[in-house]
Amino acid sequence: MEILKTTLIAVLIWGVAIWFARFMKRKSKEQAKKFEARMPEMEPVTEEERRYICKMLVDYTPAKNVVLWILFFFNLFIVIALGCATIRVGISGDDGAFLDDIFLLSVFIIITYIVHIMRLFNIECKQQYEQGELKKSIVKVQRCGFHSQGGAGSYGIIEERDTGKTVYVSLRGDESKIYRYQNMAMLVEREDMEFYLIPTMEAERESNQETNSDS
Numbered sequence: 001m002e003i004l005k006t007t008l009i010a011v012l013i014w015g016v017a018i019w020f021a022r023f024m025k026r027k028s029k030e031q032a033k034k035f036e037a038r039m040p041e042m043e044p045v046t047e048e049e050r051r052y053i054c055k056m057l058v059d060y061t062p063a064k065n066v067v068l069w070i071l072f073f074f075n076l077f078i079v080i081a082l083g084c085a086t087i088r089v090g091i092s093g094d095d096g097a098f099l100d101d102i103f104l105l106s107v108f109i110i111i112t113y114i115v116h117i118m119r120l121f122n123i124e125c126k127q128q129y130e131q132g133e134l135k136k137s138i139v140k141v142q143r144c145g146f147h148s149q150g151g152a153g154s155y156g157i158i159e160e161r162d163t164g165k166t167v168y169v170s171l172r173g174d175e176s177k178i179y180r181y182q183n184m185a186m187l188v189e190r191e192d193m194e195f196y197l198i199p200t201m202e203a204e205r206e207s208n209q210e211t212n213s214d215s
Helices: 002-037 047-057 062-092 095-130 175-181 201-214
Strands: 135-140 143-146 154-159 166-170 184-189 195-199
Touching: 047 095, 047 184, 047 195, 047 201, 062 095, 135 154, 154 175, 166 195, 175 184, 175 195, 175 201, 195 201
Parallel strands: none
Antiparallel strands: 135 184, 143 154, 154 166, 184 195
16 A cells, blocks of 8 residues: 555656646746847848858767767666666565665656756757758847856847847857957847857958968
């Protein structure tokens, strides 16, 4: 009876966790739509611009993918081994050991799931930039800096659509390059409504030429 209660509690906890994850995902999409409405008008990118955006924003390497696969299979092996051990303990009727095994099994299931999501996220990001819909707009950046509110990272401040108010956008790349052309930068929108600021192609090209001439 105790084993049945423990199993039901574990199922209930997992059910609540899944519901909460879906709820947060739905809220995130709603917030992304509101954020998109504040941005300047965007236009499709050319193939040359797509290659440049991929170079600037794609954080995917075969080595990283191999490491994530190894971590995934390692944790999956542990999950299978713990699952078999938990079943044996459940059959034997040792309630205390069964509860401990259920907890440990849940921990490794969560770790395995997180590694799996990280692997899929890297692949999906790569595919989004290489094959998905990308839009861009050349915008004037009012100011660049380091975002101390709501998380770390470089940011650029641009004007919102119509209102003239300001909005923070994550900045990727060397911010000094943005100052080359009157604070102009390329605002990139992915099909999942994620926005990033990167230096314009002209600024990046000019910087590379200066680097090559110095070397």
